[in-house]
Amino acid sequence: MFTTAAIALLVAIGLAALRAIKGPTVFDRMLAGNAVGTLAILLLAVIGFLTGRPEFLDVGLTYGFLNLIGSLAVLKFFRHGDLAYDSGSEPKS
Amino acid sequence: MTELIADIVSWVFIILGSFFTVVGMFGLVRMPELFTRMHATSVTETLGAGFLVLGMVVQAGLSLVSLKLFFILALFFMTAPVMTHALAQTALHERVRPLLTEDRRPPEGGPAGEGRQP
Numbered sequence: 001m002f003t004t005a006a007i008a009l010l011v012a013i014g015l016a017a018l019r020a021i022k023g024p025t026v027f028d029r030m031l032a033g034n035a036v037g038t039l040a041i042l043l044l045a046v047i048g049f050l051t052g053r054p055e056f057l058d059v060g061l062t063y064g065f066l067n068l069i070g071s072l073a074v075l076k077f078f079r080h081g082d083l084a085y086d087s088g089s090e091p092k093s
Numbered sequence: 094m095t096e097l098i099a100d101i102v103s104w105v106f107i108i109l110g111s112f113f114t115v116v117g118m119f120g121l122v123r124m125p126e127l128f129t130r131m132h133a134t135s136v137t138e139t140l141g142a143g144f145l146v147l148g149m150v151v152q153a154g155l156s157l158v159s160l161k162l163f164f165i166l167a168l169f170f171m172t173a174p175v176m177t178h179a180l181a182q183t184a185l186h187e188r189v190r191p192l193l194t195e196d197r198r199p200p201e202g203g204p205a206g207e208g209r210q211p
Contacts, residue, residue, distance in 0.1 A: 001104055001152075005145060008111030012137065015118035019130070027127050027184045034176055035121060035134050039114070041165060042145055049149055057161040061168065068172045072179055079183045 002050045009043045026078060030071065037067035103151040110144030117141055126192045127184055131177055138173040142166065 013036055020032035041060040048056035077083055113136055120133025146166045150159040 001100075001107055001148075005107050005111050005148075008115050012114045012118040012141075015115070015122050019121050022122075025127060025184070025189055027180060027187075027189060028130060030180060031127070031130060031134060032121065034180075035118065035137060038138055038142065038169065038173075039118075041169075042114070042142055045149060045162065045165065046145070049152065054153070054158045054161070057158065057165065060165055061161065064165065064168045064172065068176065071176055075179050075183045079186055 002046050005046045006043065006050060009039050009046060013039050013043070030074065034067065034071050037063070037071075041067075099151055103148045106144050106148030106151060110141050110146075110148060113137065113144060114141035127189055128181065128191045131181065135173065135177065138169055142169050 016032045016035045016039065020029050020036070023029040023032060041064050044056045044060040044063070048054045048060075073083060076085065117133055117135075117137030117140075120136065121130050124130045124133050143166060146162050150162050153159045153162065
């Protein structure tokens with residue numbers, strides 16, 4: 001049962017990686033990378049059930065928060081060209 | 094008997110979750126441009142993840158593991174809209190325009206003066 005889910009998640013990760021390689025714009029690649037992060041958390045949970053070690057769920061939770069923060073930092077960099085951008089000061093673009 | 098029923102329910106949920114996960118990622122590959130791709134990815138993050146987590150909760154029973162699984166699901170439901178919003182806003186700011194069959198935006202010089210086709 002969990003083998004089926006693991007195979008489906010691996011296929012989905014392959015498709016997302018295909019879009020990340022092909023993607024015409026930077027944002028397509030960001031979207032695909034974010035989807036890979038989501039699928040990796042699910043795959044971690046499934047592998048935890050497959051091997052009978054549910055401690056992997058904690059790793060998955062941590063990875064989810066790191067995924068969010070990392071993606072938002074990259075998006076802020078693309079939008080402002082500067083991670084220390086202050087919205088109160090003069091707009092740059 | 095109860096174990097058999099739990100196994101069947103969990104099978105159904107996990108098959109559904111796997112199906113929606115693969116369908117969402119297939120849409121990510123097949124859709125024509127960024128905004129429709131974002132729409133396709135949201136299927137994976139709501140239905141796919143939801144059904145997979147439900148199937149695993151049925152297998153785990155009432156324990157700390159299922160609580161953690163619900164935390165993971167809540168994390169998805171809170172972070173996925175935030176990410177989608179931030180991505181769409183940044184893409185629009187960087188002049189990525191949606192593919193439209195009919196342009197209903199106000200003409201040039203209107204209140205939304207930014208909305209021009211490149």
